[in-house]
Amino acid sequence: MKCRKCTQKAIINMRQHKLALCKEHxxxxxxxxxxxxxxxxHMFTVQDKVLVAVSGGKDSLSLWDILWQLxxxxxxxxISLGIDGGxxxxxESKRRTEQFSQARGLTLQIADVPETYGEGIPExxxxxxxxxxxxxxxxxxxxxxxxNQAARQGGYTVLxxxxxxxxxxxxxxxxxxxxxxxxxxxxxxxxxARHAGLVRKAKPLFRIYxxxxxxxxxxxxxxxxxxxxxxxxxxxxxxxxxLLNQIEADRPGxxxxxxxxxxxxxxxxxxxxxxxxxxxxxxxxxxxxxxxxGQPTTVPELCTFCRLVGAKQDSP
Amino acid sequence: MKCRKCTQKAIINMRQHKLALCKEHxxxxxxxxxxxxxxxxHMFTVQDKVLVAVSGGKDSLSLWDILWQLxxxxxxxxISLGIDGGxxxxxESKRRTEQFSQARGLTLQIADVPETYGEGIPExxxxxxxxxxxxxxxxxxxxxxxxNQAARQGGYTVLxxxxxxxxxxxxxxxxxxxxxxxxxxxxxxxxxARHAGLVRKAKPLFRIYxxxxxxxxxxxxxxxxxxxxxxxxxxxxxxxxxLLNQIEADRPGxxxxxxxxxxxxxxxxxxxxxxxxxxxxxxxxxxxxxxxxGQPTTVPELCTFCRLVGAKQDSP
Numbered sequence: 001m002k003c004r005k006c007t008q009k010a011i012i013n014m015r016q017h018k019l020a021l022c023k024e025h026x027x028x029x030x031x032x033x034x035x036x037x038x039x040x041x042h043m044f045t046v047q048d049k050v051l052v053a054v055s056g057g058k059d060s061l062s063l064w065d066i067l068w069q070l071x072x073x074x075x076x077x078x079i080s081l082g083i084d085g086g087x088x089x090x091x092e093s094k095r096r097t098e099q100f101s102q103a104r105g106l107t108l109q110i111a112d113v114p115e116t117y118g119e120g121i122p123e124x125x126x127x128x129x130x131x132x133x134x135x136x137x138x139x140x141x142x143x144x145x146x147x148n149q150a151a152r153q154g155g156y157t158v159l160x161x162x163x164x165x166x167x168x169x170x171x172x173x174x175x176x177x178x179x180x181x182x183x184x185x186x187x188x189x190x191x192x193a194r195h196a197g198l199v200r201k202a203k204p205l206f207r208i209y210x211x212x213x214x215x216x217x218x219x220x221x222x223x224x225x226x227x228x229x230x231x232x233x234x235x236x237x238x239x240x241x242x243l244l245n246q247i248e249a250d251r252p253g254x255x256x257x258x259x260x261x262x263x264x265x266x267x268x269x270x271x272x273x274x275x276x277x278x279x280x281x282x283x284x285x286x287x288x289x290x291x292x293x294g295q296p297t298t299v300p301e302l303c304t305f306c307r308l309v310g311a312k313q314d315s316p
Numbered sequence: 317m318k319c320r321k322c323t324q325k326a327i328i329n330m331r332q333h334k335l336a337l338c339k340e341h342x343x344x345x346x347x348x349x350x351x352x353x354x355x356x357x358h359m360f361t362v363q364d365k366v367l368v369a370v371s372g373g374k375d376s377l378s379l380w381d382i383l384w385q386l387x388x389x390x391x392x393x394x395i396s397l398g399i400d401g402g403x404x405x406x407x408e409s410k411r412r413t414e415q416f417s418q419a420r421g422l423t424l425q426i427a428d429v430p431e432t433y434g435e436g437i438p439e440x441x442x443x444x445x446x447x448x449x450x451x452x453x454x455x456x457x458x459x460x461x462x463x464n465q466a467a468r469q470g471g472y473t474v475l476x477x478x479x480x481x482x483x484x485x486x487x488x489x490x491x492x493x494x495x496x497x498x499x500x501x502x503x504x505x506x507x508x509a510r511h512a513g514l515v516r517k518a519k520p521l522f523r524i525y526x527x528x529x530x531x532x533x534x535x536x537x538x539x540x541x542x543x544x545x546x547x548x549x550x551x552x553x554x555x556x557x558x559l560l561n562q563i564e565a566d567r568p569g570x571x572x573x574x575x576x577x578x579x580x581x582x583x584x585x586x587x588x589x590x591x592x593x594x595x596x597x598x599x600x601x602x603x604x605x606x607x608x609x610g611q612p613t614t615v616p617e618l619c620t621f622c623r624l625v626g627a628k629q630d631s632p
Contacts, residue, residue, distance in 0.1 A: 113489050125452075163398050176492055177563075177570065177573075177577075178573070178574075178577050179577040179580070179581035179586065181581055181584065181586045184586065185586070226561050239566070243559065243562070243563070245558070247493075247559070251553070254493065257493075257494070258493050258494075258495075261493075261495040263497050264495070265495035265497055268497065269499065269588050270495065270497045270501070270587060270588060271587055271588060272585050272586060272587060272588050272589070273588070289326060
């Protein structure tokens, strides 16, 4: 198959776009598509101070690479979670991230969970009942807290993550199977800061398929960590991704259309309007300010993160 | 495995209900469940004159059997569609339906499409562009028209169909993949008559799994037509049913919870309120009265059915 734009051999064929591109035109196309998404969804501008949450994986490093090429002011934030998994997952992903940022002269901030809180995510998870033996729930809580904290402290105006279409469609799929109103009414590729202690969030890769991000990282020679987090196996998100891949294989474009038609239907007024006021949480409930960290919480006391970390300090 | 209610051998184990029952308690349970659904969703009462649309398949004959046992005033309507498929599909399904009603002394009305309109569904479909080669779209249109017409002419207060949970969940699944607002805001196991020319509709089996209906028909000795309509193969509904079966196999109860949580979320106000006035269609648009048949239509002229049938009369 030949590249649509030149006579070179295509390295990827995107059935849902009926578009095949070569190793030169493909990364150009991805960069242009991301720019279009950032602008069309009013995510941020070149005036914004952007903080990219980087894990060392293909999506977040590629996103940082794209933002760098597009000339946005984008610094990176790596969160060391203290996960080993028998192959030094955290150590290796940190090494790749540092290598990536040094090669491009980019600014990388590092937040170290075991260093700061005396224990890694798996140990924190063991102390709580959240997640029924899987540390993913605690991990999400800790990452959200630290990302927001780092963005506020560093004066960043927007926090961006490398979630791709497969991630977003799988989350939507899971929340649709249970008709989770809070998610369906609120979740968005751009989340405004609804509380003084929150920073605006955006997902510039939400229209790009996971396999397209892998191809981008490979063709750009980005050395990302190939291994997934050891706790990912058997997760619901992987399960939903596989189901969606099956639908996509039968109907190219189904995954993209599922997510985009959701956004479109919501814009057309499908859902009852959720409270759009400031200081309300995902379910429209009032938000309080945590006396420990200043971030929002749904209870008028220490937030779940502060309790998680504080509980540790109280235990023997 | 033993029956939950006695010491006999169980003939079915319903994982989603954690319930195994024997050949005596199982049909009793299905009948009781259907009664509960009819009452809980205010579908109809013993005062209503009920018309059951029967195809000769397991679901509709079983439904008629259940309503008969429960003492509802339920007559049957069989629509002969003129579909052969190499095995006399319409002839055989009509024969089974007649046999069923005669054995129970029930009243059966028969509407014969080829006799009344000079051609069967496959021929009607060939003349139009609806359905891209598949007659299913034309078939649905014709059946809806005839069912409603027969219910009005016979003075029935409610029209019931044998749609089971698998049918309903598959339709919801397809409409969710495309976020079809008209369906999501309106479709319901009970549809009130929103126009003088429409009869109220209900689906008393919507909470019962397809395999449970098969087991019911078998244990009750109902001789239904085993073959599916020859045009069903490769349909979207079959595709969605298979996907849902896969999810169900991994998480027993997922199918039921998907459909029930949708109804619950809607009741809780998830969706923007669709126009609830009379004389509005599924998308909230105004409904006109067809000058040909008196049934509602979204255009101020002959309805699609009358045009479909009329077009034939004008052609050579």
